Amino acid sequence: MPSPTPVLSPASAVDAPNDDPSTPTFSQTAWRRTAEIRRAIDVHPFLTGLADGSLARETFVEYMRQDALYLVDYGRALASCAQRAVDAEDVIFWSGSAEGAVREERSLHATHIDGLAVASRSPTTTAYTSYLLAVSARGSYAELVAAVLPCFWIYDDVGRRLRASVDDLANHPYGDWISTYGDPAFTAATRTARRVADRVAHCADAGTVERMHAAFAQASRYEWMFWDAAYRHETWPV
Numbered sequence: 739m740p741s742p743t744p745v746l747s748p749a750s751a752v753d754a755p756n757d758d759p760s761t762p763t764f765s766q767t768a769w770r771r772t773a774e775i776r777r778a779i780d781v782h783p784f785l786t787g788l789a790d791g792s793l794a795r796e797t798f799v800e801y802m803r804q805d806a807l808y809l810v811d812y813g814r815a816l817a818s819c820a821q822r823a824v825d826a827e828d829v830i831f832w833s834g835s836a837e838g839a840v841r842e843e844r845s846l847h848a849t850h851i852d853g854l855a856v857a858s859r860s861p862t863t864t865a866y867t868s869y870l871l872a873v874s875a876r877g878s879y880a881e882l883v884a885a886v887l888p889c890f891w892i893y894d895d896v897g898r899r900l901r902a903s904v905d906d907l908a909n910h911p912y913g914d915w916i917s918t919y920g921d922p923a924f925t926a927a928t929r930t931a932r933r934v935a936d937r938v939a940h941c942a943d944a945g946t947v948e949r950m951h952a953a954f955a956q957a958s959r960y961e962w963m964f965w966d967a968a969y970r971h972e973t974w975p976v
């Protein structure tokens with residue numbers, strides 16, 4: 739069976755800052771190891787429908803409802819990064835990102851979701867947020883930084899490519915979502931998150947770096963699952 743054609747343009751090359759190009763950074767290796775997951779993301783009907791505007795409105799609203807629940811816990815995980823960071827600059831970065839995640843929830847929620855609708859957490863939202871909060875509570879700082887990185891990087895990667903492929907964002911049904919994640923400020927935040935992860939991995943022992951890779955891959959998998967769950971309007975089986 740032929741594989742589906744991605745509507746998104748091909749992913750851009752890895753553009754990590756790297757002082758020593760002969761040795762890949764943690765983030766370059768993590769990105770390469772998870773290429774299969776991103777290929778699955780690029781052809782997922784949620785995103786191909788988002789790209790060409792054909793995604794059903796109810797499906798997008800379901801995604802937004804779950805995302806509003808997700809972003810508050812994601813903000814808690816980022817606040818935990820701030821609490822555990824050593825460098826003052828990193829404390830500023832993580833606490834600003836935590837605030838940004840919760841504000842993002844407020845603004846997207848206000849635009850797309852009926853204020854009276856009460857959403858219950860889907861199985862995938864429960865799994866993803868529980869995972870991030872468990873790493874916040876019991877993982878090392880290094881693991882936690884790796885676990886939150888795909889939330890920046892995958893959205894930046896998808897957002898930038900969607901923005902480049904849509905001609906008229908103002909008249910696109912999901913133009914505000916694409917603008918949010920295709921924004922250069924989001925790319926800058928992603929770069930900073932990668933630099934922190936690379937710096938932390940550089941000083942970590944081999945076992946910790948492998949746990950960082952496992953956390954990065956797990957969160958990347960959850961990113962695919964999150965779009966997939968919204969697309970299926972996932973509910974609890976019993």
Ligand SMILES: Cc1ncc(CN)c(N)n1
Nearest residue numbers: 805808809889890893964
């Ligand atoms: C599930 C999910 N992951 C990441 C993002 C980007 N902050 C988001 N809004 N939602």
